[in-house]
Amino acid sequence: MALNAASHNPTGEKTGPVTGQPPPLSSETQSAILQAANGDIKGHNAPGQDGGDQHGEKKQKSAKELAKERQKAEKAAKFAAKQEKQKAMQAASQPKQKEPKKVQEKLPPYQEDTPKGQKKILKPLDDEYHKAYIPSVVESAWYDWWEKEGFHHPDFTPEGEVKEPGSFVISIPPPNVTGALHIGHALATSLQDAMIRWNRMKGLTVLYVPGCDHAGISTQSVVENMLYNRRNGMTRHDLGREKFVETVWEWKEEYHQKINRVMRRLGGSMDWSREAFTMDENLSAAVRQTFVQLHDEGLIYRANRLVNWCSKLTTALSNLEVDQKELAGSTKLDVPGYDKKIEFGSIWNFKYPIDGTNETIEVATTRPETMLGDTGVAVHPEDPRYKHLLGRKAKHPFVDRLLPIFGDESVEMGFGTGAVKITPAHDLNDFRRGKEHNLEFINILNDDGTMNANAGPFEGHKRFDVRYSVISELEKLGLYVGKKDNAMTIPLCSKSKDVIEPMLKPQWWMEMKPLAGPAIDVVRNGEIKIMPETAKNTYFRWMENIDDWCLSRQLWWGHQVPAWYVKVKGGPEYDTEPEYWVCAQTEDEARAKAEKKFPGKDFTLERDPDCLDTWFSSGLWPFSTLGWPKKTHDFEKLYPTSILETGWDILFFWVARMIFFGLKMTGKVPFTEVYCHSLIRDSEGRKMSKSLGNVIDPVDIMDGITLKALNDKLAVGNLAPKEVERATKWQRSAFPDGIDECGADALRFSLINYTTGGGDINFDVKVMRSYRNFCNKIYQATKFVLGNLPENYMPPAQAGKTGRESLPERWILHKFTHAAKKVNTALAQREFAQATQALHNYWLYELCDVYIENSKSIIRDGTAEESASARNTLYTALDGGLRMMHPFMPFLTEELWQRLPRRPNDNTKSIVIASYPQYESELDDADSSDAYELVLGCSKGVRSLLQDYNVKEDGKAYVQPLSSHAHAVVSSEQASIKTLSGKYIGTVTILRQDESVPAGCAVYPVSVDARVFLQLPGKVDADAEIKRIKPKVAKAADAVKEQEKLIGSLGESVREDVRKKEEENLKAFLSEQRAYEESLARFEEMKLQ
């Protein structure tokens, strides 16, 4: 249908600010076109060639090349013409005055009368709060009722088995307990809950486990900051460990409840009776069991080596918790604990005097303060400049120390001075060289980043202050040479942004290679499917190059390491010998182990005060939440879980670790599928961060918020004034009118609709707003249906067909079942956006715009039987549409579905547990669908003509079918065509195939099957019509020519269906051409009369 959808306004009247033909091309443009057409194929002047010399030998061009050139020139010409036109349009367009949108009246907040946990009391739809869709009105009360009814519990068979279609289980990626939920969590919850609800409606045994992560470092530092700010600089040490941990628990409770409230607001159908927290007793037992077992197997070990040390948080960190910041050259950076910025990205040169000579040796460093820990100088053994110094010693200018000068092949002669200062205790490379060459390991730093006694005169000073004082002291001694820019990266703590210092500390480590192997295998062999594909590659790359994992953290909040040091009387000091550690679930067990290890020895036990990395317990999450290490019913029946859905940013931190822990501890994969969703950025594509003030709280979208309140929120956070200013500015541009209340359903639908499997999401609140409108559409449609069902309406027992449905009914049922097919397929393939688009399309363009419109006339004008059938179909299409939408919009669909009558013998309590629509071949009816598309095409043609000719009353339209089949269709659907043609139509007459068209009609070619005509009002100006039609004839003829050319060029290998399609296109173009030509002829004839 609608072949000329792309054609211009047939009347030639202005539809835009410009009329008529584009202005003639400028001479400049014309010459550009000529140049493009005549120029060398490369288009540019070749290097070395005089720009004016066009007489060089030209290579022979093949016909193909020439054709390409011509094509290119045509393209260029077309483009230039367009540019001209656009310019003209711009010039012609005038600033238009727009009426400000009417502001909706604000009702006072809705008061819910339903007692908590009871089934919602539905108020009449003409009530002030129910006339149109208001999210807060629709979303109240339902969640409490669902929870109380236990709809979210897994539904086992009476024997306690998983139901026939199987189980579907998701353990929620546990949010950090101190953080507020952000829009990323809302995305995760939307996707997970959509899958959960869909599977539940399909009849599987479904479980969605909620919970939070204790988030060791984050939580501890949040509470420490709070203490410091609110209680006069109090530190955790002032409080003591026990009291501090107690305080953290209090905070945890408050935030945890906040998080749970938002999860419920979002409609996440978690089973709250199974809620987990990583520091719950059972999950802690899982941690102890895992640690002890892996220690006893030798995979967890104690070692004293360089760790990433954060002086601000005073703890070691794993490599993953360190960010690398790139510096192009000298850069001053803010460092926590310093008032002024510190210089990085430079390389400083200075000289060490050689002991016993007058010579010096020049070295370079990016961290001058580390020279206080230098214990050697390395040069390349073959370097002629330094060969004679090998074996000599440099003298440290500030501390009493001699630094051996030695040869090392890893030193590059060409880099810097070719001499490298060696700091084995504070540099990873130097650590290795120090070991190889037996150098001293001298730690110069205290845990807080100040210098210790080994720094001699600099003891007690902060390390970056020392950076400057070392330089000035060297200068005084004449040893300082100078500095240069040096592009480099510096390691920053991902939490505190402090500069990481490599430090020697005994820590617990986990050997990763033996665990990584099987974890790689299960992904490679498909036992675990990772989507998207790129995330899979990232996983392999990381797993294959994995380093051992530093497990211990010098924190108080978390799982204390279940390890005790055995202090044997007369034996080694605390934590100097790894063999003197025992690991056990309890102290008694530890004692027993120690007695066995050191029989007959007198000893005391000292427990390691450190805690484990947060991700250690998170790594056990999929099975610890189901009860492991206990053999619970949940663990037995529901493990492994189905899908792990999370942001790809924690693929390494979490997903990878769950996989190897799962395999190691349970012998099974923890889940069979990983889906990594996109990261959400702001509307300008920037990462959301607190300091930019562009973090979006999902509650603000659900509830709505004014711009002022949004701005005020910035002030509460601890942002610098400059940051607040920048963030305020951004908010003003992104949300000039604040955020409208959009509700959970629109938020969920939008976020899922953003999930196309592509890159990051640039979040735009306007999108939410449009889906809120979509919610209203669904609301209004339901209102219409309810208003058109008679009192005591009872839908038929079966949703299937009676066989007496009218064409529009057969069409909508066809569309409905195809929508069901699309949505189910899309969800099964995790093509989330395709599912939402199919739903959007069905509701808006099929059910509302077409079937509901068409049903009006059937219900009004049809026989009793016809209108009853139309109503039943209305019910089927709406009820099915709501059920199909439920996984995406749980609240709205429940509210509306509960207002609908049920089919007899259906006592389903809630849409939550109603069945999900599936494709049914009985409803599939392609012939009816095609026939009705013809009807729609005809009515669209009529509407278009009415508008083009500005006919406002009693329009007279004619439909001319072009085949007997088409004649049969349009004849029987005359009423539908009229209804769908709008209120300006007076009569729709169906012409016979061979009947001549009345004089003075404008034509609209619908398809090869039909044309429609409109009787032109008043006195017909044949000349004007001829002028209008001529360009259309030409355009149609062009299309025909193009299409003929295309078909002519089709090779032999072309698929039959493609060829057929192209030939049908040709027929359609031909038909269109003929329609215009005939119309033209009629007007020409009219002129003669």
Add this chain to the structure above:
RNA sequence: GGGCCGUUGGCGCAGCUGGUAGCGCACUUGCAUGACGCGCAAGGGGUCAGAGGUUCGAGUCCUCUACGGCCCACCA
């Protein structure tokens, strides 16, 4: 230094195994009240980043370039 991704109408995005570009917002015109103005109808707007290649045919496949972004990496 290594690896990955993106570039499609003014803006935000879809486009499956190659068959001649769609959607939402915005824009233009017409419609005020028995579902919906949070709406309906009719329209306008696209050298699919650039260059080359494969092909009868490229937004889609290959190569290179530019711009933007991400991840990983111990070089003084």
